[in-house]
Amino acid sequence: MIEFKNVTKVYPNGTVGLKNINVKIEDGEFIVIVGLSGAGKSTFLRCINRLHDITEGEIFIDGKSITAASGKELREFRRNIGMIFQNFNLVTRSTVLRNVLSGRVGYHSTIRTLFGAFPKEDLELAMKALDRVNIKEKAYSRADELSGGQQQRVSIARALAQEAKIILADEPVASLDPITTIQVMEDLKKINREFHITTVVNLHHIDLTRKYAEHILGFRAGELVFDGPIEAATDEVFAEIYGRPIGKDEMIGEGEDYE
Template identity: 70%
Template sequence: MIEFKQVSKIYPNGVIGLDNINLTIEKGEFVVIVGLSGAGKSTFLRSINRLHEISTGEIIIDNTSITRAKGRQLLTIRRDIGMIFQSFNLVKRSTVIRNVLAGRVGYHSTIRTILGLFPPEDKELAMRALERVNIIDKAYTRSDQLSGGQQQRVSIARALAQEAKIILADEPVASLDPLTTVQVLEDLKTINVELGITLVVNLHSIELARQYATRIVGLQDGRVVFDGPVEQATDERFKEIYGQPYEVKKSEKIINTPTA
């Protein structure tokens, strides 16, 4: 599904973002990327859909090189990759349903999307996506009237309406309270299990990574220093990733609660 082949990223100021990454993410995996700030997590994630251009190497998406893709081919590959941001990236003055329909822009002409001329089947798809993340009652509410957790659910629904095969999430719960954090991650886990969508998620919390991931990748200075199933992600291995003993912070303790 996603293959990194000798991928490196060097920024103009000489900082190494990625250092010779070689790994493959299979269809249906829930991969969590962990590491200190500056370890390369966001660079890794954003290189998958070419929000960041790599310096050397190649990234393959579904047997096609996104690194070499141009024009319509690049747009088609990106259409299959949804993105969830820490800051939600919603149009705050637009309704929830309009924000979710933004996931359909890759399927229509620029004029149609600017005018909001989405076909009925797109609107039905958007409503089903909102229903899946338990926020359908807010469909015609302005996005800036929602809580942070609700806004993040809208961004998840947008990726679902996009019919993405891969969803990338860059610190999707960093600005949320512990209860809402669990609810959002439960939504992501559900769509991973029930829909088979591949998830690649950056998280700061080790405990959340252990609870939700099927595989954990640890980065340090742009290099992969750990890659394995959750069962192998011991405290000792995390010490290697972080360069110091890892202690669970009070804010990272898991709250066991059903989704709302």
């Protein structure tokens, strides 16, 4: 379980990223975070794994404070948290397999990983992860030879190879076309169900949110303004989250694009 207790994040320039957030995310949930750009979605996500340090409050993972963790303890926390970025965050000149194996770095010494001396078990794990997202045949291709959707699948495979208990996905489909968007979202949902991995995804599009979310968190100007099941997220609720009626910019497209 992930729990935020009275969490506030203020950036050095005085911008309030999060304001007194109290929320619980249960094990195995598929959570979607929604809100306008600048609402606090990415800040919330990045505070979970301490990419951003909070100003006040405390964050707990499985009952232990990641806020207070440092050194080896913090590394162990992060080893269990996979991160998927909008821009894929791959080493584009390296092979797909090498990128996936980077998810194993937290399990080995710096010297061993520096020279790419991963054990056979790690190689097998990485290949299984690539197979799970249907790009095993690209294992020895350079990452920059892949399409955007394939690169994002490499990111997902990396989190799988990491054996993460939590996957955080920060706008993972923002730069993808509608069809590829659905393929990536289907991969994330399937992995969540099959491996019971707690998955927290930032999305902009409301129709995507309704299709995949079990539970949503709505942010507006750094405040959590909605926390509930997707069934309760009416058009009126989304209008409150966004501060205006739902527009075309909040929809990925008509049904034929992603059915």
